[in-house]
Structure formats: C-alpha cells, structure tokens
Amino acid sequence: MKVTYITMQFLAASETFARSDVKALERLGVDVTVHSLKGRNQIGNGSYHVTISEFLKSIYGIFSNPLLFSKLISWLIKNEWRRPSKLFAALYLVPRAFSIFSALKKSNPDVVHLFWGHYPSIVGYLVYKSNMNTKLSMFLGAYDLEMKLNFSLDLARKLEHVFTHAYCNRNRILKLCNSLCDVTVIHRGVDVDFLRSFSNKEKDPNLWVTGGRLIRDKRFDKVLLIFKEYSNKNPAARLVIAGDGPEEERLKEMSIQLGVSKSVQFSGFLPQSELFKTLSASSAFLFLSEKPGERLPNIVKEAMFFENCCYVSETPGIEELIDNNQDGIIIGNEKKFDNSVAALTPQDYLTIGRRAKNKIVSNFDVNVQMKKYIEVWDSL
Incomplete structure (x- = not known):
C-alpha cells in the first residue's frame, strides 16, 4: 500500500x-x-x-x-x-x-x-x-x-x-x-518499543517533572504554586520543567518569588532521548494545561509508560486516557491536589505507575x- x-x-x-x-x-x-x-x-x-x-x-x-x-x-x-x-x-x-x-x-x-x-x-x-x-x-x-x-x-x-x-x-x-x-x-x-530502550533508571521519589511549550494556557504557574506547597512539607523535592516558550522568564521570576528556585530546574527544550531519561527517573508528572484544544496529551502517555504517577487537569476526553485514582489522578484545583498527595502512600505511587504503564502498552x-x-x- x-x-x-x-x-x-x-x-x-x-x-x-x-x-x-x-x-x-x-x-x-x-x-x-x-x-x-x-x-x-x-x-x-x-x-x-x-x-x-x-x-x-x-x-x-x-x-x-x-x-x-x-x-x-x-x-x-x-x-x-x-x-x-x-x-x-x-x-x-x-x-x-x-x-x-x-x-x-x-x-x-x-x-x-x-x-x-x-x-x-x-x-x-x-x-x-x-x-x-x-x-x-x-x-x-x-x-x-x-x-x-x-x-x-x-x-x-x-x-x-x-x-x-x-x-x-x-x-x-x-x-x-x-x-x-x-x-x-x-x-x-506512542512508540512503545522505542520507549522501552530508556526504561533502565531507578525511580527518584523526590523528583517531579512537568513539560511542554511554556505558554500561559499550559498553566506552569499553577504547577509552581503546587510545588511550593508540596516542598514546604518535603524539602528534598525537586521539579524539572522541560520546555521553552514565551513564559519562561516570568516563570523563573515566579520561582524566585516563591522561594523554590533552588529546587526547580528549567531544562529548556529537551531532545526526546533526554526527556525520556528524565521521565524514566521521575516518580510524578504534572500536566495542568487549560488550553482549549488539549486532547489526551502525548507527553502524558509517555510519562505513564515510564510509571510516573500523573496528575492531570480535567481537559476534554482525559478520562479516555486515565481512570481517576487507578492509573493517574485527575485534578481540578490545588485543594484536590493536596488531598490526593496526602492520601497516597509510596506503595500507591508504585501501583499507579505500574497500572499506567500497562494501560499504555495495552491501549496506546x-x-x-x-x-x-x-x-x-x-x-x-
């Protein structure tokens, strides 16, 4: 053909x-x-x-x-x-x-x-x-x-x-x-066979990742606010923001104002191989976009494959990708996020991550x- x-x-x-x-x-x-x-x-x-x-x-x-x-x-x-x-x-x-x-x-x-x-x-x-x-x-x-x-x-x-x-x-x-x-x-x-070649890192329980084009609708400011609250209780927590865009300087300034700049790494645009290595090592991935055209984001699928516990916003159709509280967490606001983090144990993170990977391999x-x-x- x-x-x-x-x-x-x-x-x-x-x-x-x-x-x-x-x-x-x-x-x-x-x-x-x-x-x-x-x-x-x-x-x-x-x-x-x-x-x-x-x-x-x-x-x-x-x-x-x-x-x-x-x-x-x-x-x-x-x-x-x-x-x-x-x-x-x-x-x-x-x-x-x-x-x-x-x-x-x-x-x-x-x-x-x-x-x-x-x-x-x-x-x-x-x-x-x-x-x-x-x-x-x-x-x-x-x-x-x-x-x-x-x-x-x-x-x-x-x-x-x-x-x-x-x-x-x-x-x-x-x-x-x-x-x-x-x-x-x-x-x-997603290319499951290609992703498998990067699945060789031990998970860092303190490492969070978020990524995408740094634009206002993607709500990376919201990620920083949530990370600020989380890091107050977990001083060892670190956040990698992968991507570049017009919001980068504003977000960097915001991280300084929030007092978390030493725990936040702005990696800039990452080649696929570097992004996958990072996702393979992280334990949680945050995707809080409010962009009107967002549908089942590819980067969330990749993070799920690498057994991250994914926290995602309520974008249209997201339930087709994530079963809430089973293979990921769908959140609507910061309070829901705080409640879900408090309710999860380290074993819950592992269980959710494994289910997430199985979902991607089976259905995506x-x-x-x-x-x-x-x-x-x-x-x-």
Whole structure:
C-alpha cells in the first residue's frame, strides 16, 4: 500500500504524532510519502521545501488546470469570505497545494491522508475534484475543531471517512458535518518499543517533572504554586520543567518569588532521548494545561509508560486516557491536589505507575493503532 500524508510542517513540534505514525506505517510495510504545506528543513521521503523552482512549477500547474483552479478559488471564497484572515491564509497556500497535487498525480498513491483537517483540506479538495484513482481520508482533531474552517468541514461532509483521536470529538464532528460523514475514533499511540530502550533508571521519589511549550494556557504557574506547597512539607523535592516558550522568564521570576528556585530546574527544550531519561527517573508528572484544544496529551502517555504517577487537569476526553485514582489522578484545583498527595502512600505511587504503564502498552501502542488505520483504508 502507498500512502501519502499531507501535513503543515512535518517533524515540527506540532507534528510529533505524524512522525510516530509514519515510522509505524513503514514498519508495517506501508510505502509512506509526506508532503507539507509550509517549508521546513526535513529528513526522509517526500517534498517539504517551497523553492523558487517548485513555485514556478506550481504556477505552471495552475495554468495547466484553469478550471480546477477556478473551482478551488470559488470554493474557498464561498466558505471563508466572512473571515478574511483565514481566506487570505488559504489563498497564500494555493500555489503550494497545486505543487503537491502535481506530485500526487505522478506518484498516484493508494491513499491520500490529510493529517490535519484545516489547511491541508486545500490539497484534499484538489484530489477530490480530480480523476485520480486514490482514496482520500482526513483527520479532524481538537485544533481543527477549534479553528472550524468552513471549507475543511465542507470537505469532510463530502468524504467517506473521517478520523479523530478522542471519543469526545466524535459527536461534535458529526454535528458540524450534519452527520454526513463516517467518523472513526483511533487514539493516538506512542512508540512503545522505542520507549522501552530508556526504561533502565531507578525511580527518584523526590523528583517531579512537568513539560511542554511554556505558554500561559499550559498553566506552569499553577504547577509552581503546587510545588511550593508540596516542598514546604518535603524539602528534598525537586521539579524539572522541560520546555521553552514565551513564559519562561516570568516563570523563573515566579520561582524566585516563591522561594523554590533552588529546587526547580528549567531544562529548556529537551531532545526526546533526554526527556525520556528524565521521565524514566521521575516518580510524578504534572500536566495542568487549560488550553482549549488539549486532547489526551502525548507527553502524558509517555510519562505513564515510564510509571510516573500523573496528575492531570480535567481537559476534554482525559478520562479516555486515565481512570481517576487507578492509573493517574485527575485534578481540578490545588485543594484536590493536596488531598490526593496526602492520601497516597509510596506503595500507591508504585501501583499507579505500574497500572499506567500497562494501560499504555495495552491501549496506546502506535503500531497497533496504525494497523487500525490500514484496516479502515483497506475497507474504503
């Protein structure tokens, strides 16, 4: 089977799931190519750069398909004329979309899969309107549902199949698409075999970890406040904050004001290998994000695999990942956190961590999840 993924920036921070998916598909014998709409230095198969030569080829593609070009522009305007900023962003990507479309016609894959459902839908529309003998599927995730691009939803209504990664998304997709599409829920997986190679450290009962992009919605300030209260009772406690972002300096200043700066390490962005080594050594992982588009975060799955007791905020669908008080702790506020910490014994941490790892191995192995994608594509 030949499958082509359409992404925005393959291997960018927001595309880590795509890399994991592609590697799993290749292990399963699938010939995978990736095309991204925005230029970025990349590795592996596919077309990633917007060069002058490629831009000229895309212009040639547009002039060679004037009817298809006019249909695409009319479709975009019809769906997004009320939101000029979204429309202009889509129009800017049209030449790149035609360049990808030309490459698709040459390679003629069995499946074209839109890894995101927003702007990659521009390429999807070209494939849908062409006479290519290829199956077309798309993914609609939390970010797509927050953006609610009308042309993306219009394409979803036309397709036989839409994927999403959480059951809490399914009813919303059906509502937005007027129940005109078939929606399959397949949870995003992590590379269990790869993670196993880092599972060789003894746990440090005093080490906490949190991580992600340091932005306000991720609520690392809340993590610091909780850590302050915890460290007052447990002076040996340490916290590693893995990640970088615009909030970093403010958070560092906050740690000084709270008097915990000597116990808090701002590691900056960590390569995967270093992050996994840290998670393998830690006992607790905190993820208190209030970001609207948060769904079953990958970093929480990784922390669960490494037998951390994960404290997570009540984001949509989190109960699909964590059974509260069984393989993790779902908390809504600082008081609930304090109560749960006080109620847990060291043995409870070990038990929760082991259950968490078993959950990931059983239900969130990327190789198993991508087999499900292949089964759906075969059925189309």
